[in-house]
Amino acid sequence: MSENNDRGPGSVIDATVHHHWASQLEVTDHMSAGWREQLGIPNTLPGGAGAMHILPATPYRRPGGDYLPETTSSPTAPPASDPEFTAKQVFESGQVSRAILGFDRGMFIPSVPNAYRAVALARAMNDWTIDHWLASDDRFYGLVMVPNQTPLEAAEEIRRAGLNDRMVGVLLAANGLNKPFGHPAYHPIYEAAAEMDLPIVFHAGGDQSSDTLTHPTAGGMPSTYAEIAALSYSPMMTHVQSMIVQGVLEKYPSLRIFVSGVGVGWIPGLFFRLDVNWRGLRREVPWVRKLPSEYFRESFRISSWPFDKAPGEDGPERVVRALEAFGGVDKLMCFASGFPSWNTDSISDIASRIPASWHNSVFKDNAEEWFRWPGKERAAVVEPTVEVGEIPETGELGDPNRRTYETEDGREVEWVPAGD
Amino acid sequence: MKNGIDIGAWEDFPDKEIVRVEVGGTVLGVCRWGELIYAFRNACPHQGAPLCSGFMQQNVSAEMVAGDVSMLTREEVPVVLCPWHRWEFNLEDGSAAWPGFKMRTYRATRESGRVLLHFGRK
Amino acid sequence: MPANPNTLEHPIIDVDVHQRWRSPEEVVDHLPEKWRSYATGRTGGKTTALMPAGLTYPFHRGVNKRLEAVPEDGKGTSFPLMKEQYLDRYPSVEVVNLTFDIGQEVAQRNPEFSAALTTAMNDWVARTWLTYDPRMRTAIVVPTELPERAAAEIHRMAPNPKVTGVLIAWNPFGKPLGHPVYEPIWRAAEEEGLPIIIHGAAGETEGGLAQTTAGGLPGSRLEWHTLLQQPTLAHLASFVVHGTFEKFPGLKVLVLETGLAWIPNFFWRLDAHHQEMRAESDWVRRLPSEYLRDHVKFSTQPFELTPRKEQLIEFFEAFGGMDQLLCFSSDYPHWDADDPFYVASRLPKEWLPNLFAENARSMLRLLPVDSEQEVHA
Numbered sequence: 042m043s044e045n046n047d048r049g050p051g052s053v054i055d056a057t058v059h060h061h062w063a064s065q066l067e068v069t070d071h072m073s074a075g076w077r078e079q080l081g082i083p084n085t086l087p088g089g090a091g092a093m094h095i096l097p098a099t100p101y102r103r104p105g106g107d108y109l110p111e112t113t114s115s116p117t118a119p120p121a122s123d124p125e126f127t128a129k130q131v132f133e134s135g136q137v138s139r140a141i142l143g144f145d146r147g148m149f150i151p152s153v154p155n156a157y158r159a160v161a162l163a164r165a166m167n168d169w170t171i172d173h174w175l176a177s178d179d180r181f182y183g184l185v186m187v188p189n190q191t192p193l194e195a196a197e198e199i200r201r202a203g204l205n206d207r208m209v210g211v212l213l214a215a216n217g218l219n220k221p222f223g224h225p226a227y228h229p230i231y232e233a234a235a236e237m238d239l240p241i242v243f244h245a246g247g248d249q250s251s252d253t254l255t256h257p258t259a260g261g262m263p264s265t266y267a268e269i270a271a272l273s274y275s276p277m278m279t280h281v282q283s284m285i286v287q288g289v290l291e292k293y294p295s296l297r298i299f300v301s302g303v304g305v306g307w308i309p310g311l312f313f314r315l316d317v318n319w320r321g322l323r324r325e326v327p328w329v330r331k332l333p334s335e336y337f338r339e340s341f342r343i344s345s346w347p348f349d350k351a352p353g354e355d356g357p358e359r360v361v362r363a364l365e366a367f368g369g370v371d372k373l374m375c376f377a378s379g380f381p382s383w384n385t386d387s388i389s390d391i392a393s394r395i396p397a398s399w400h401n402s403v404f405k406d407n408a409e410e411w412f413r414w415p416g417k418e419r420a421a422v423v424e425p426t427v428e429v430g431e432i433p434e435t436g437e438l439g440d441p442n443r444r445t446y447e448t449e450d451g452r453e454v455e456w457v458p459a460g461d
Numbered sequence: 462m463k464n465g466i467d468i469g470a471w472e473d474f475p476d477k478e479i480v481r482v483e484v485g486g487t488v489l490g491v492c493r494w495g496e497l498i499y500a501f502r503n504a505c506p507h508q509g510a511p512l513c514s515g516f517m518q519q520n521v522s523a524e525m526v527a528g529d530v531s532m533l534t535r536e537e538v539p540v541v542l543c544p545w546h547r548w549e550f551n552l553e554d555g556s557a558a559w560p561g562f563k564m565r566t567y568r569a570t571r572e573s574g575r576v577l578l579h580f581g582r583k
Numbered sequence: 584m585p586a587n588p589n590t591l592e593h594p595i596i597d598v599d600v601h602q603r604w605r606s607p608e609e610v611v612d613h614l615p616e617k618w619r620s621y622a623t624g625r626t627g628g629k630t631t632a633l634m635p636a637g638l639t640y641p642f643h644r645g646v647n648k649r650l651e652a653v654p655e656d657g658k659g660t661s662f663p664l665m666k667e668q669y670l671d672r673y674p675s676v677e678v679v680n681l682t683f684d685i686g687q688e689v690a691q692r693n694p695e696f697s698a699a700l701t702t703a704m705n706d707w708v709a710r711t712w713l714t715y716d717p718r719m720r721t722a723i724v725v726p727t728e729l730p731e732r733a734a735a736e737i738h739r740m741a742p743n744p745k746v747t748g749v750l751i752a753w754n755p756f757g758k759p760l761g762h763p764v765y766e767p768i769w770r771a772a773e774e775e776g777l778p779i780i781i782h783g784a785a786g787e788t789e790g791g792l793a794q795t796t797a798g799g800l801p802g803s804r805l806e807w808h809t810l811l812q813q814p815t816l817a818h819l820a821s822f823v824v825h826g827t828f829e830k831f832p833g834l835k836v837l838v839l840e841t842g843l844a845w846i847p848n849f850f851w852r853l854d855a856h857h858q859e860m861r862a863e864s865d866w867v868r869r870l871p872s873e874y875l876r877d878h879v880k881f882s883t884q885p886f887e888l889t890p891r892k893e894q895l896i897e898f899f900e901a902f903g904g905m906d907q908l909l910c911f912s913s914d915y916p917h918w919d920a921d922d923p924f925y926v927a928s929r930l931p932k933e934w935l936p937n938l939f940a941e942n943a944r945s946m947l948r949l950l951p952v953d954s955e956q957e958v959h960a
Contacts, residue, residue: 104862221799221806248798260786260814261758261793261821267859268759268820271852275813276798279806283799286806306848309898313844313887315809320507320558321546321919322805325643327521332559349848350855351902352870362901363847366894435518436477436539446657452628457645461685461783461808461840461885461917507888508925514651544650546919547643561890 048388048400051138054408056344057244057301057377058131059145060174060181063115063122065095067173068147071165076158095162097149097215097252101266103383112381120381121145124177131380132180136388141182141412142174143212143301148244151188151195152215152252159188159217160198167202175207182209182412184242190217192226196233203237209412210299211237214244216276219255223283225430228292235293238419240342240411245302248276274303278311285315285336288328288429295423297411298341305374306349306360309367312337328429338369342411344377345403347384348391357394371399375408465570465577474498474576479541481513484578491569491576492517492552494539499552500578502565505543506550506557512564514544520551593935594677595923596943599782599839599882599912600669602712603684605659607632609711610703618699633700635690635753637788640804642918652916660684660916662715669915670716673923677940678747680947681712681721682839685785686752689724694755698726698736705740713745720949722748722780725768728755734771741775744950748778748837752785754814757792761821766830773831776948781818783811783840793817808919812841816849819875823853826866828874836879837946840914844887844895847902850875876904880946882912883938884921892929906934910943 062068069080069092085091113119114126121127131140147166151159163186170183185202187195199211211234218226222243234241248255249269256262258272277300290296312334319333329336351359364370379385392400413419468482468491479492481503488503490513503513520538540549541564550557550564557563568579604610607629611622622632646653652668654661670676683704691697701724708721723740725733740746749772756764760781772779784807787795794800796810815838822828822836853860853871860867889895899905914920927935 103859216799219799221796221801224799224802255799256794256797258759258813258817259784259794259797259810260760260817261754261756261762263759263817263821263824264762265824265860265863267856267863268817268824270859271820271856272797272816274848274852275796275810275816278813279796279798279801279810282806282809283801287802304852306851307845310844310846310848310887311809313889313895313898314842314885315805317885317888318805318809320548321543322803322808323558324518324521324547325803325805347855349851351851352854352872359901359903360851363898366889366898366901368894433519433521435521448630452630457641461647461811461914461919508922510649510922511651514649516650 048136048392048404050135053136053138053376053388053404055131055137055140055378056299056375056408057143057346058140058380059121059382060127060142060170061119061122061145061147062169063118065092068095068162068165068169071168072161076161095150096146097153097250099146099249100251101249101269103266103270107383109381109383109385119145124174128178128180134388139180139182141184141209142170143184143242143244144186148186148212148214149247149250151186151190152217152250154252156188156191160191160194163188163198167198171205171207182207184208184210184212185239186212187230188217189213189215189227189230192229196229199230199233199237199239203239206415208239209414210240210242212242212244214247215250216247216253216255219253221283222280223285223287223289225287228289231289231293231296235296235422238413240297240299240413242299242301243277243280245273245277274307277303278307281337281341282311282315285333286326286329288326290336290340291328291330291427292425292429294425295420296340299344299375299411300341301344301377302346302379304347304349305343305345305364305370308343308370309363312367324435327433328427328431330427338373341373342375342407343373345374345391346377346379346386348386348394361395371402372407374403375411376404464572465579467575468578469576471571471574471576477517479513479515479517488513489567489578490541492541494552498569498571498576500567500569501541501550501552501555505545505548506562506564507543507546507548510543510545512541512543515542517541591673591675591924591927593675593939595673595675595911596678596680596940596947597676597913598680598837598910598943598947599682599884600679600915601660601684601917602681602708603659604707610707613703613706614699618696621696633688635687635788636692636791637690640807642804647918648916649918649920662712665916669913670718676718678720678949679718680747681708681719682750682780682782683708683724685782686724686750687785687788689726690753690786690788690791694726694728697753698729698732701726701736705736709743717952720745720747720947722750724750724752727751727753727765727768730765730767734767737768737771737775737777741777744952746777747947747949748780750780750782752782754786754791754793759817759821761818761823761825761827763825769827769831769834773833778835778837778946778948780837780839781815784814787814812845815841819879820853823867823871823874824860824864826864828878829866829868834878835946837882837910838879839882839912840884841881842885842887843881843883843909844898846881846908847898850902876907880908880910880942882910883926884912884914885919886921886926886929895929896931906937907942909934909938910946911939
């Protein structure tokens, strides 16, 4: 792989940094008086109580902790909750010129069962990001957090908070409606994002919270964090495939999507299979009029973090060979550190694992092109040319093809095996 | 023979049905789509399936037109769908729903109430 | 292209071929009287008597078969058609491993009925398809919701030398299969030298607590079918974490109908989380991929296709050792079945002896049978 792993000053965009609050008061202070009263104030009752906690339950936690050590400015503060301290850590090498803040566990808040609280909290979190973080360092950029269980309110929030020039995308993490993200219920969110020319960002972990009721794995709920973490790419496959197959990219042709937190190793396996299947099952979804991988290459970019690892000395080389068998991954992948997550990737490590010819596009150019940076004119919405959901007539049942058969007991067939 | 091989009367080929025809050891599918008639080799370019056991539908396809992809539906161009994986091939030129595979097609014509098959390049 | 049948010189052990009764009566009439009237009475007819707990992705016009493999009267599957379209076409087939019509009828909300049904289904295949041709072998179904009964069914069927393995067609607890609740089944299978056979998403039809995909139920058959491997990811990870292969060192697992291209990334992801697994389990003593390579193999169907043939080979070679993991399966007569000549044409020649026979031989229980005596069709 690459010999020269030193990126020059300012030559890197970090597409995923997770920011958090030192106290939830920082967020709730951005809410109405009614909500402030109802949510309360920590430490105003014995034992630190006094407030309704705003973070949803997280049933799977990493043994040994979820974060890098020494990412807090004080022993009791959560990691990456101090803007100045975090800026120092993220930018200290001088290589990173811009970092996109994507919330930490706060990103799962819109899945809380109280939909009104979710809307109010999402607004407050966006205002908190703008006031508390973007104002503190001009190298930080934000993502609009949306309460996606109420898609119309989510769309409204995109149109409101997305007006801020430093908001460069829209974050969809928690799966608030328990449906793959291509489901038509979610479409108002994409309409608003396309209108604002903001890419949609999917982040790993959105199906892990107890509050979403979706499953983080197929086949049942695992017993350990390790299984959840190892398989975190599987719900993302479901979502990515759903966006393509359910016609979101035909309905909103200019929509861009960024996937963060699941690495890139799952890409070849998904599309080697989906492309073949499309040839035979495309009439079920006739609005999907290109090979699915074509939509993927055009409309998706993927974070490198956590970059895939194969065991053994030659592991890094094997990973790149597997990606090269799919081809063009250098045009899809954007560097992300994932800071301060336990598996944070460093610039020099990723640079050493990928070919030197990929460096410019992965570390900067792809993200430069993908996110809506300040000063960049908002691109016009592209109108669809296919009616998604329409099933065209194919002439199959026309005369004289139609034949009539008796069922075995004269009743209508209501079930035939369809497992493959 | 310069006008092709006589493979039967027009009436022998019911509309929208695939008829299996053997000519000189080669098995072909021959089918009518209204006033049009087509012939193709009885082997899917994917895995060799007997295409004669498949069925016909209208073309619903993505087609590259001057670099643009557009959806053509309800057009009077039929396709044959493979009985195995249901891949589909245009009866005019054998093209698949997306480039990469091509069904072998032959020219069939109607002359004086007879159906003639023409081997060689279309 | 369908090459000359004689050009494939390898013996073929086909690990996944499906058969269905022509009428549910063939099974229903052999249920104990109580369950016979239960099954037919609740839906008012035979057509739906064995309808399982959930199934929501029906195929275009309700036919998920190769069209020429559907009998003229549309009922069940046909041995004469199988002989003409499959056995005669591929004369080097040595073993046909039958796996029902994926066996999902056992997915019943009523576990006692499920238990009665598995017995009737296993007796049915022994009475019918196993007698049609000396090459026929079968996997048996078991009532997974009653693990002790499942173990008893394994012991009841194991003396039949044509039984090759145990098909897990229902995940009733919503737990990945490494969960200790299932251990009586694994113990019985290990004792009888029978592998566990997991068919893609068969146990996770949508009526179950376990879901067919992570992240919500997909909206089309295209999506459902593309992600058939997802439940298997959780099951295999779960076997590692719960030490299934430490507890049952002789247990083997054969994964059917999930394709192949997901395997490299999956193995790598598990190994990358080895430390977390060790911290959360007492059972993880080796690299996860080492357990899987020792105990698990995968059927080749539905075989993925890359624009260039070399891409898939390069992809597998980057992973390494794929030739040790694959067992050929056709999946005949289902719509997405693969032709053996086609599979042979897409992979390196050196892989083929293992892929077509030797790997399956190390998985399935293949006992000698006196073919003259057994066949009375």
